Amino acid sequence: MSEFALPPGLVMVLGAFLIPFAKGDRRRLLILGLPLLTLVLVWLVPANAHFPIPFLGFELDPVHYTAAGRLFATVFAIMAFAGGLYGLGNARNVEVMATLVYAGSAIGVTFAGDFVTLFIYWELMALGSTLVVYSAGTESARRAGFRYLMIHLLGGVVLMAGIAAHFAATGDIAVRALAPESFGAVLILIGFLINAGAPPLSAWIADAYPEASPSGTVVLSAFTTKTAVFALLVVFPGADILIWIGLYMVFYGIIYALLENDMRRILAYSIVNQVGFMVCAIGIGTELALNGAAAHAFAHIIYKALLLMSAGSVLMMTGKRKCTDLGGLFQSMPLTAMHGIIGALAISAFPFTSGFVTKSLETSAAAHEGLMIVWLLLLAASAGVFLHAGIKFPWFVFFQRDSGLRPPEPPRNMMQAMGLFSFLCIGLGLFPQVIYVMLPYPLDYQPYTLDHVLTQLQLLLFAGFAFFVMLDQMKRTLTISLDFDWFYRRFFKSLGEEFAVRTTTAHAGFEARTARTVRRLIDNLYAHHGPQGILARTRPTGSMVLWVALLLGCTLLLYIR
Amino acid sequence: MKDSRHWLYRPENWPKLWAIQIVILVLVLLPDVFIHHHAHFTPQVFSLDASPGFYAWYGFVTCAGMVALAKVLGIFVKRDENYYDE
Numbered sequence: 001m002s003e004f005a006l007p008p009g010l011v012m013v014l015g016a017f018l019i020p021f022a023k024g025d026r027r028r029l030l031i032l033g034l035p036l037l038t039l040v041l042v043w044l045v046p047a048n049a050h051f052p053i054p055f056l057g058f059e060l061d062p063v064h065y066t067a068a069g070r071l072f073a074t075v076f077a078i079m080a081f082a083g084g085l086y087g088l089g090n091a092r093n094v095e096v097m098a099t100l101v102y103a104g105s106a107i108g109v110t111f112a113g114d115f116v117t118l119f120i121y122w123e124l125m126a127l128g129s130t131l132v133v134y135s136a137g138t139e140s141a142r143r144a145g146f147r148y149l150m151i152h153l154l155g156g157v158v159l160m161a162g163i164a165a166h167f168a169a170t171g172d173i174a175v176r177a178l179a180p181e182s183f184g185a186v187l188i189l190i191g192f193l194i195n196a197g198a199p200p201l202s203a204w205i206a207d208a209y210p211e212a213s214p215s216g217t218v219v220l221s222a223f224t225t226k227t228a229v230f231a232l233l234v235v236f237p238g239a240d241i242l243i244w245i246g247l248y249m250v251f252y253g254i255i256y257a258l259l260e261n262d263m264r265r266i267l268a269y270s271i272v273n274q275v276g277f278m279v280c281a282i283g284i285g286t287e288l289a290l291n292g293a294a295a296h297a298f299a300h301i302i303y304k305a306l307l308l309m310s311a312g313s314v315l316m317m318t319g320k321r322k323c324t325d326l327g328g329l330f331q332s333m334p335l336t337a338m339h340g341i342i343g344a345l346a347i348s349a350f351p352f353t354s355g356f357v358t359k360s361l362e363t364s365a366a367a368h369e370g371l372m373i374v375w376l377l378l379l380a381a382s383a384g385v386f387l388h389a390g391i392k393f394p395w396f397v398f399f400q401r402d403s404g405l406r407p408p409e410p411p412r413n414m415m416q417a418m419g420l421f422s423f424l425c426i427g428l429g430l431f432p433q434v435i436y437v438m439l440p441y442p443l444d445y446q447p448y449t450l451d452h453v454l455t456q457l458q459l460l461l462f463a464g465f466a467f468f469v470m471l472d473q474m475k476r477t478l479t480i481s482l483d484f485d486w487f488y489r490r491f492f493k494s495l496g497e498e499f500a501v502r503t504t505t506a507h508a509g510f511e512a513r514t515a516r517t518v519r520r521l522i523d524n525l526y527a528h529h530g531p532q533g534i535l536a537r538t539r540p541t542g543s544m545v546l547w548v549a550l551l552l553g554c555t556l557l558l559y560i561r
Numbered sequence: 562m563k564d565s566r567h568w569l570y571r572p573e574n575w576p577k578l579w580a581i582q583i584v585i586l587v588l589v590l591l592p593d594v595f596i597h598h599h600a601h602f603t604p605q606v607f608s609l610d611a612s613p614g615f616y617a618w619y620g621f622v623t624c625a626g627m628v629a630l631a632k633v634l635g636i637f638v639k640r641d642e643n644y645y646d647e
Contacts, residue, residue: 251627258631259639331567367601375601379616380623387624402570451599457589459620465586466624473628480645482638489645 005049005063008041008073009111009121012080012104016097031088031096035080038107042073045111055116058173064113068294068440072230073110075298076103078424079222079305086309086417087215090316095135099219102128106223110230114173115163115188118231122159122195126152129224132216133208141211147488148208151194151201152224159191180239189236196228196279197272198245202252203485205271210264210321214312217264221271221308222301229278229297233440238285243374246280249273250381257388258474259481261322263311263397267304270347270389273381274300280378281362284369287441292361295435299354299428303346306421307393310340313414314397317407323476327400333409337398339418346425348390348460349382354425356456357432357447364445383463390460391467396476590617 015034022030045065053060080103087095105128108121126149133145166184167173178185197205209220236242253273257266274296281293313336314329315321330337342353349355359382366375409415428435436443467474529536568574593613600611609615 254627255631255634258628259635261642328567328570370602370606372602372607379619380627383620383624384627387627399569402566449599450596454589454592454596455598455616458593458614458616461586461589462617462620463624465582466621466628468582470625470628473632477639478642479635479639480642481635482640482644 005045005051006041007051007063007108007111008038008045008077009104009106009108010062011041012038012077012107013101013124014104016100016104019097019100020093028088031084031100032081034100035077035084035103038080038104039074039077042070042077042107045070058114058116060117061113061174062108062117063111064175065111066234066440067438068230068233068290069110071294071298071435071438071440072226073107074438075301076107076110076223076226079103079219079301082305082417082420083215083219083222085420086218086312086414087213088413089411091213091215092135092137095132095213095216098128098131098135099216102132102219102223106227109227112175115166115175116173118175119156119160119163122227123156125224125227126156129220132220133212136211136213136216138211144208144211147485148204150488151204155191155194155201158187158194162187162189162191175234177237178235180236180241189232189239192228192231192235193245193279195224196232196275197225197249198279199248199252200484202249202272203483206256206260206265206268206483207485209268209271210262214309214316217268218305218308218312221267221304225271225275226297226301229275229282229293232279232282233290233293237282237290239283242279242283243371244283246276246278246283247374247377247381249276249279250378251384252276254381254384254388256481256483257392259479261324261476261478261480263314263321263323263326263393264308266323266393267307267311267389270307270385271304273385273388274304274347277359277362277378277381280374281365284362284365284371284374286365286369288361288368288443288445289365291436291439291441291443292358292365294439295358295361296355298435298438299346299358299425302421302424302428303343303354306339306343306418306425307347307389309414309418309421310336310343311393311397313410313418314407316414317410318405320405322478323396323400324478326397326403326405328398328402329405329407330398331402332406333398335409335415336418337394339422340398341394342422342425344390344394346429348386349456350390350460351448351453351456352426352429354428354432354435357429358435360447360452360456361443361445379459383459386460386463387467391464392474395467586617590614593617 012034015030018030019027045063047065049063049065050061051063053062080100083099084096102125105121105124109118109125112118112121130145130149133141133148162184163173165187166182169182169184178188180186180189194201205225209217212220232242249272253269253276257269257273260266260269278293278296281289281296314326314333317333318326320326346353346355349359363375363378363382366378432447436445527533598611598615600608
């Protein structure tokens with residue numbers, strides 16, 4: 001009955017701990033081999049896999065096959081491979097191990113058949129990713145990593161509370177579609193949304209990811225938010241509220257990216273934007289929409305990683321990360337610029353790229369459902385993607401004015417990783433069936449109609465025209481933008497400082513009052529019992545004898561009659 | 562003296578770049594004269610998307626709108642980059 005299967009994610013997680021013991025070629029083999037081995041295992045998991053583990057009276061189901069799970073696990077494994085290749089020369093052991101644990105636990109989530117397993121991998125991801133941020137080794141990375149961990153521990157607590165409430169109400173821990181109506185389900189939804197970068201807690205992505213090392217940021221961009229997309233896809237398909245949350249994220253990402261100066265932060269905001277498309281599609285909830293969300297996640301991981309790889313290469317070769325310091329790099333880094341542009345075209349859904357064949361499923365799904373407003377907003381957002389990521393990133397980094405910087409191309413392993421992902425961006429765009437056959441539902445969709453190609457080109461090229469017409473309005477400034485993180489970085493900090501000042505004064509007052517009271521008590525005691533105190537006076541024995549004699553004399557006189 | 566700057570950075574080439582861009586825009590807009598776009602909704606709901614040039618002006622206008630919105634929002638949310646480090 002039960003088919004045995006190795007948990008693919010666990011193999012990668014445990015394999016990570018061999019890294020410190022390997023050197024040279026063996027280390028390389030582990031870094032590149034573990035993701036490939038995991039990929040093979042992902043595809044060896046049979047559809048009826050059942051591998052129950054009893055745990056605290058539950059029956060855990062850690063290897064549970066779903067088509068969506070396999071799709072996400074596949075792209076996670078590919079990402080772990082390319083991320084490993086990209087960081088081969090620079091990433092320290094801590095970062096490499098953390099990356100593998102992180103990627104492995106993300107794959108673990110995609111095969112979780114029950115909420116307890118999902119939660120364990122979920123938390124393992126939070127730890128792994130925090131370590132990836134930390135391993136950049138800078139003070140700002142340490143601080144950002146701490147804020148990042150706090151947000152994710154909060155998300156974890158909410159998720160755990162939701163799972164507990166859900167179990168208490170239904171006695172069921174299997175991962176299945178829920179309606180966000182019961183208390184437990186709502187908490188689970190919030191827990192997932194925190195990891196997806198949904199409002200109000202969206203700022204953690206742009207806060208933490210750009211502080212990691214070049215290779216760290218690349219892997220961070222892939223797993224946490226897309227695991228949340230997977231979880232939402234499986235547990236909350238068709239939850240109406242997700243449409244509006246998704247649309248908010250889409251425009252939040254665009255506007256904040258337009259205001260941003262740090263090249264990797266631009267791309268981090270654009271993660272929120274892209275995940276917004278997926279969340280919106282999950283909210284629409286039809287088979288076409290869910291297929292769209294899954295396919296878009298697959299393509300997105302690859303082109304977003306490619307964009308961050310080219311940004312990371314620029315950072316590594318120039319040591320600069322702000323648009324105001326960069327420009328003109330296409331002259332000495334033509335290949336890096338080319339890969340960056342391919343990623344930018346793919347994210348903008350240009351025809352013949354992976355974005356075109358996947359994102360259009362989502363917009364079509366909105367149109368099929370007759371959601372006119374949603375469709376119009378998604379269309380505007382598609383144009384906005386080209387604006388904030390498709391042109392802004394390559395323009396300000398590689399073209400713009402000449403910054404005079406002439407850095408060489410990055411090392412070979414980085415070029416290979418970018419080459420692989422550029423190949424996939426275009427390959428998947430030309431042969432969309434490769435993704436389509438892996439999707440959770442059967443799909444009959446033809447992205448390449450003359451009408452579709454033409455309208456998409458018009459939309460994007462005129463968006464690009466708007467960019468150049470308004471270029472003066474987009475001049476980069478040496479600024480950051482306030483976000484919800486202001487509350488926990490400034491407001492609560494000021495509140496805490498104010499509290500500290502107030503309590504210090506209050507404490508000082510209280511201390512003074514207490515000291516005065518004690519002092520008074522002591523003075524009182526001293527007055528009565530001190531050397532001069534009335535109660536402490538020593539009287540000479542002679543006077544006592546005299547008084548006794550006097551009293552006895554009086555008694556005698558009174559009673560003698 | 563020969564200008565050592567890349568041709569992209571020589572001001573005399575900029576009008577050419579604009580011209581190329583305009584030509585491309587006209588080229589992608591031209592087919593709208595001959596073909597009709599497929600409408601996504603029933604005509605009672607929305608039919609503008611089938612009209613010629615819809616995607617072009619819609620892309621341009623919404624992007625200009627987003628840049629303007631970002632500009633306005635920037636007045637309120639932009640802070641010095643060392644804002645949190647003090």
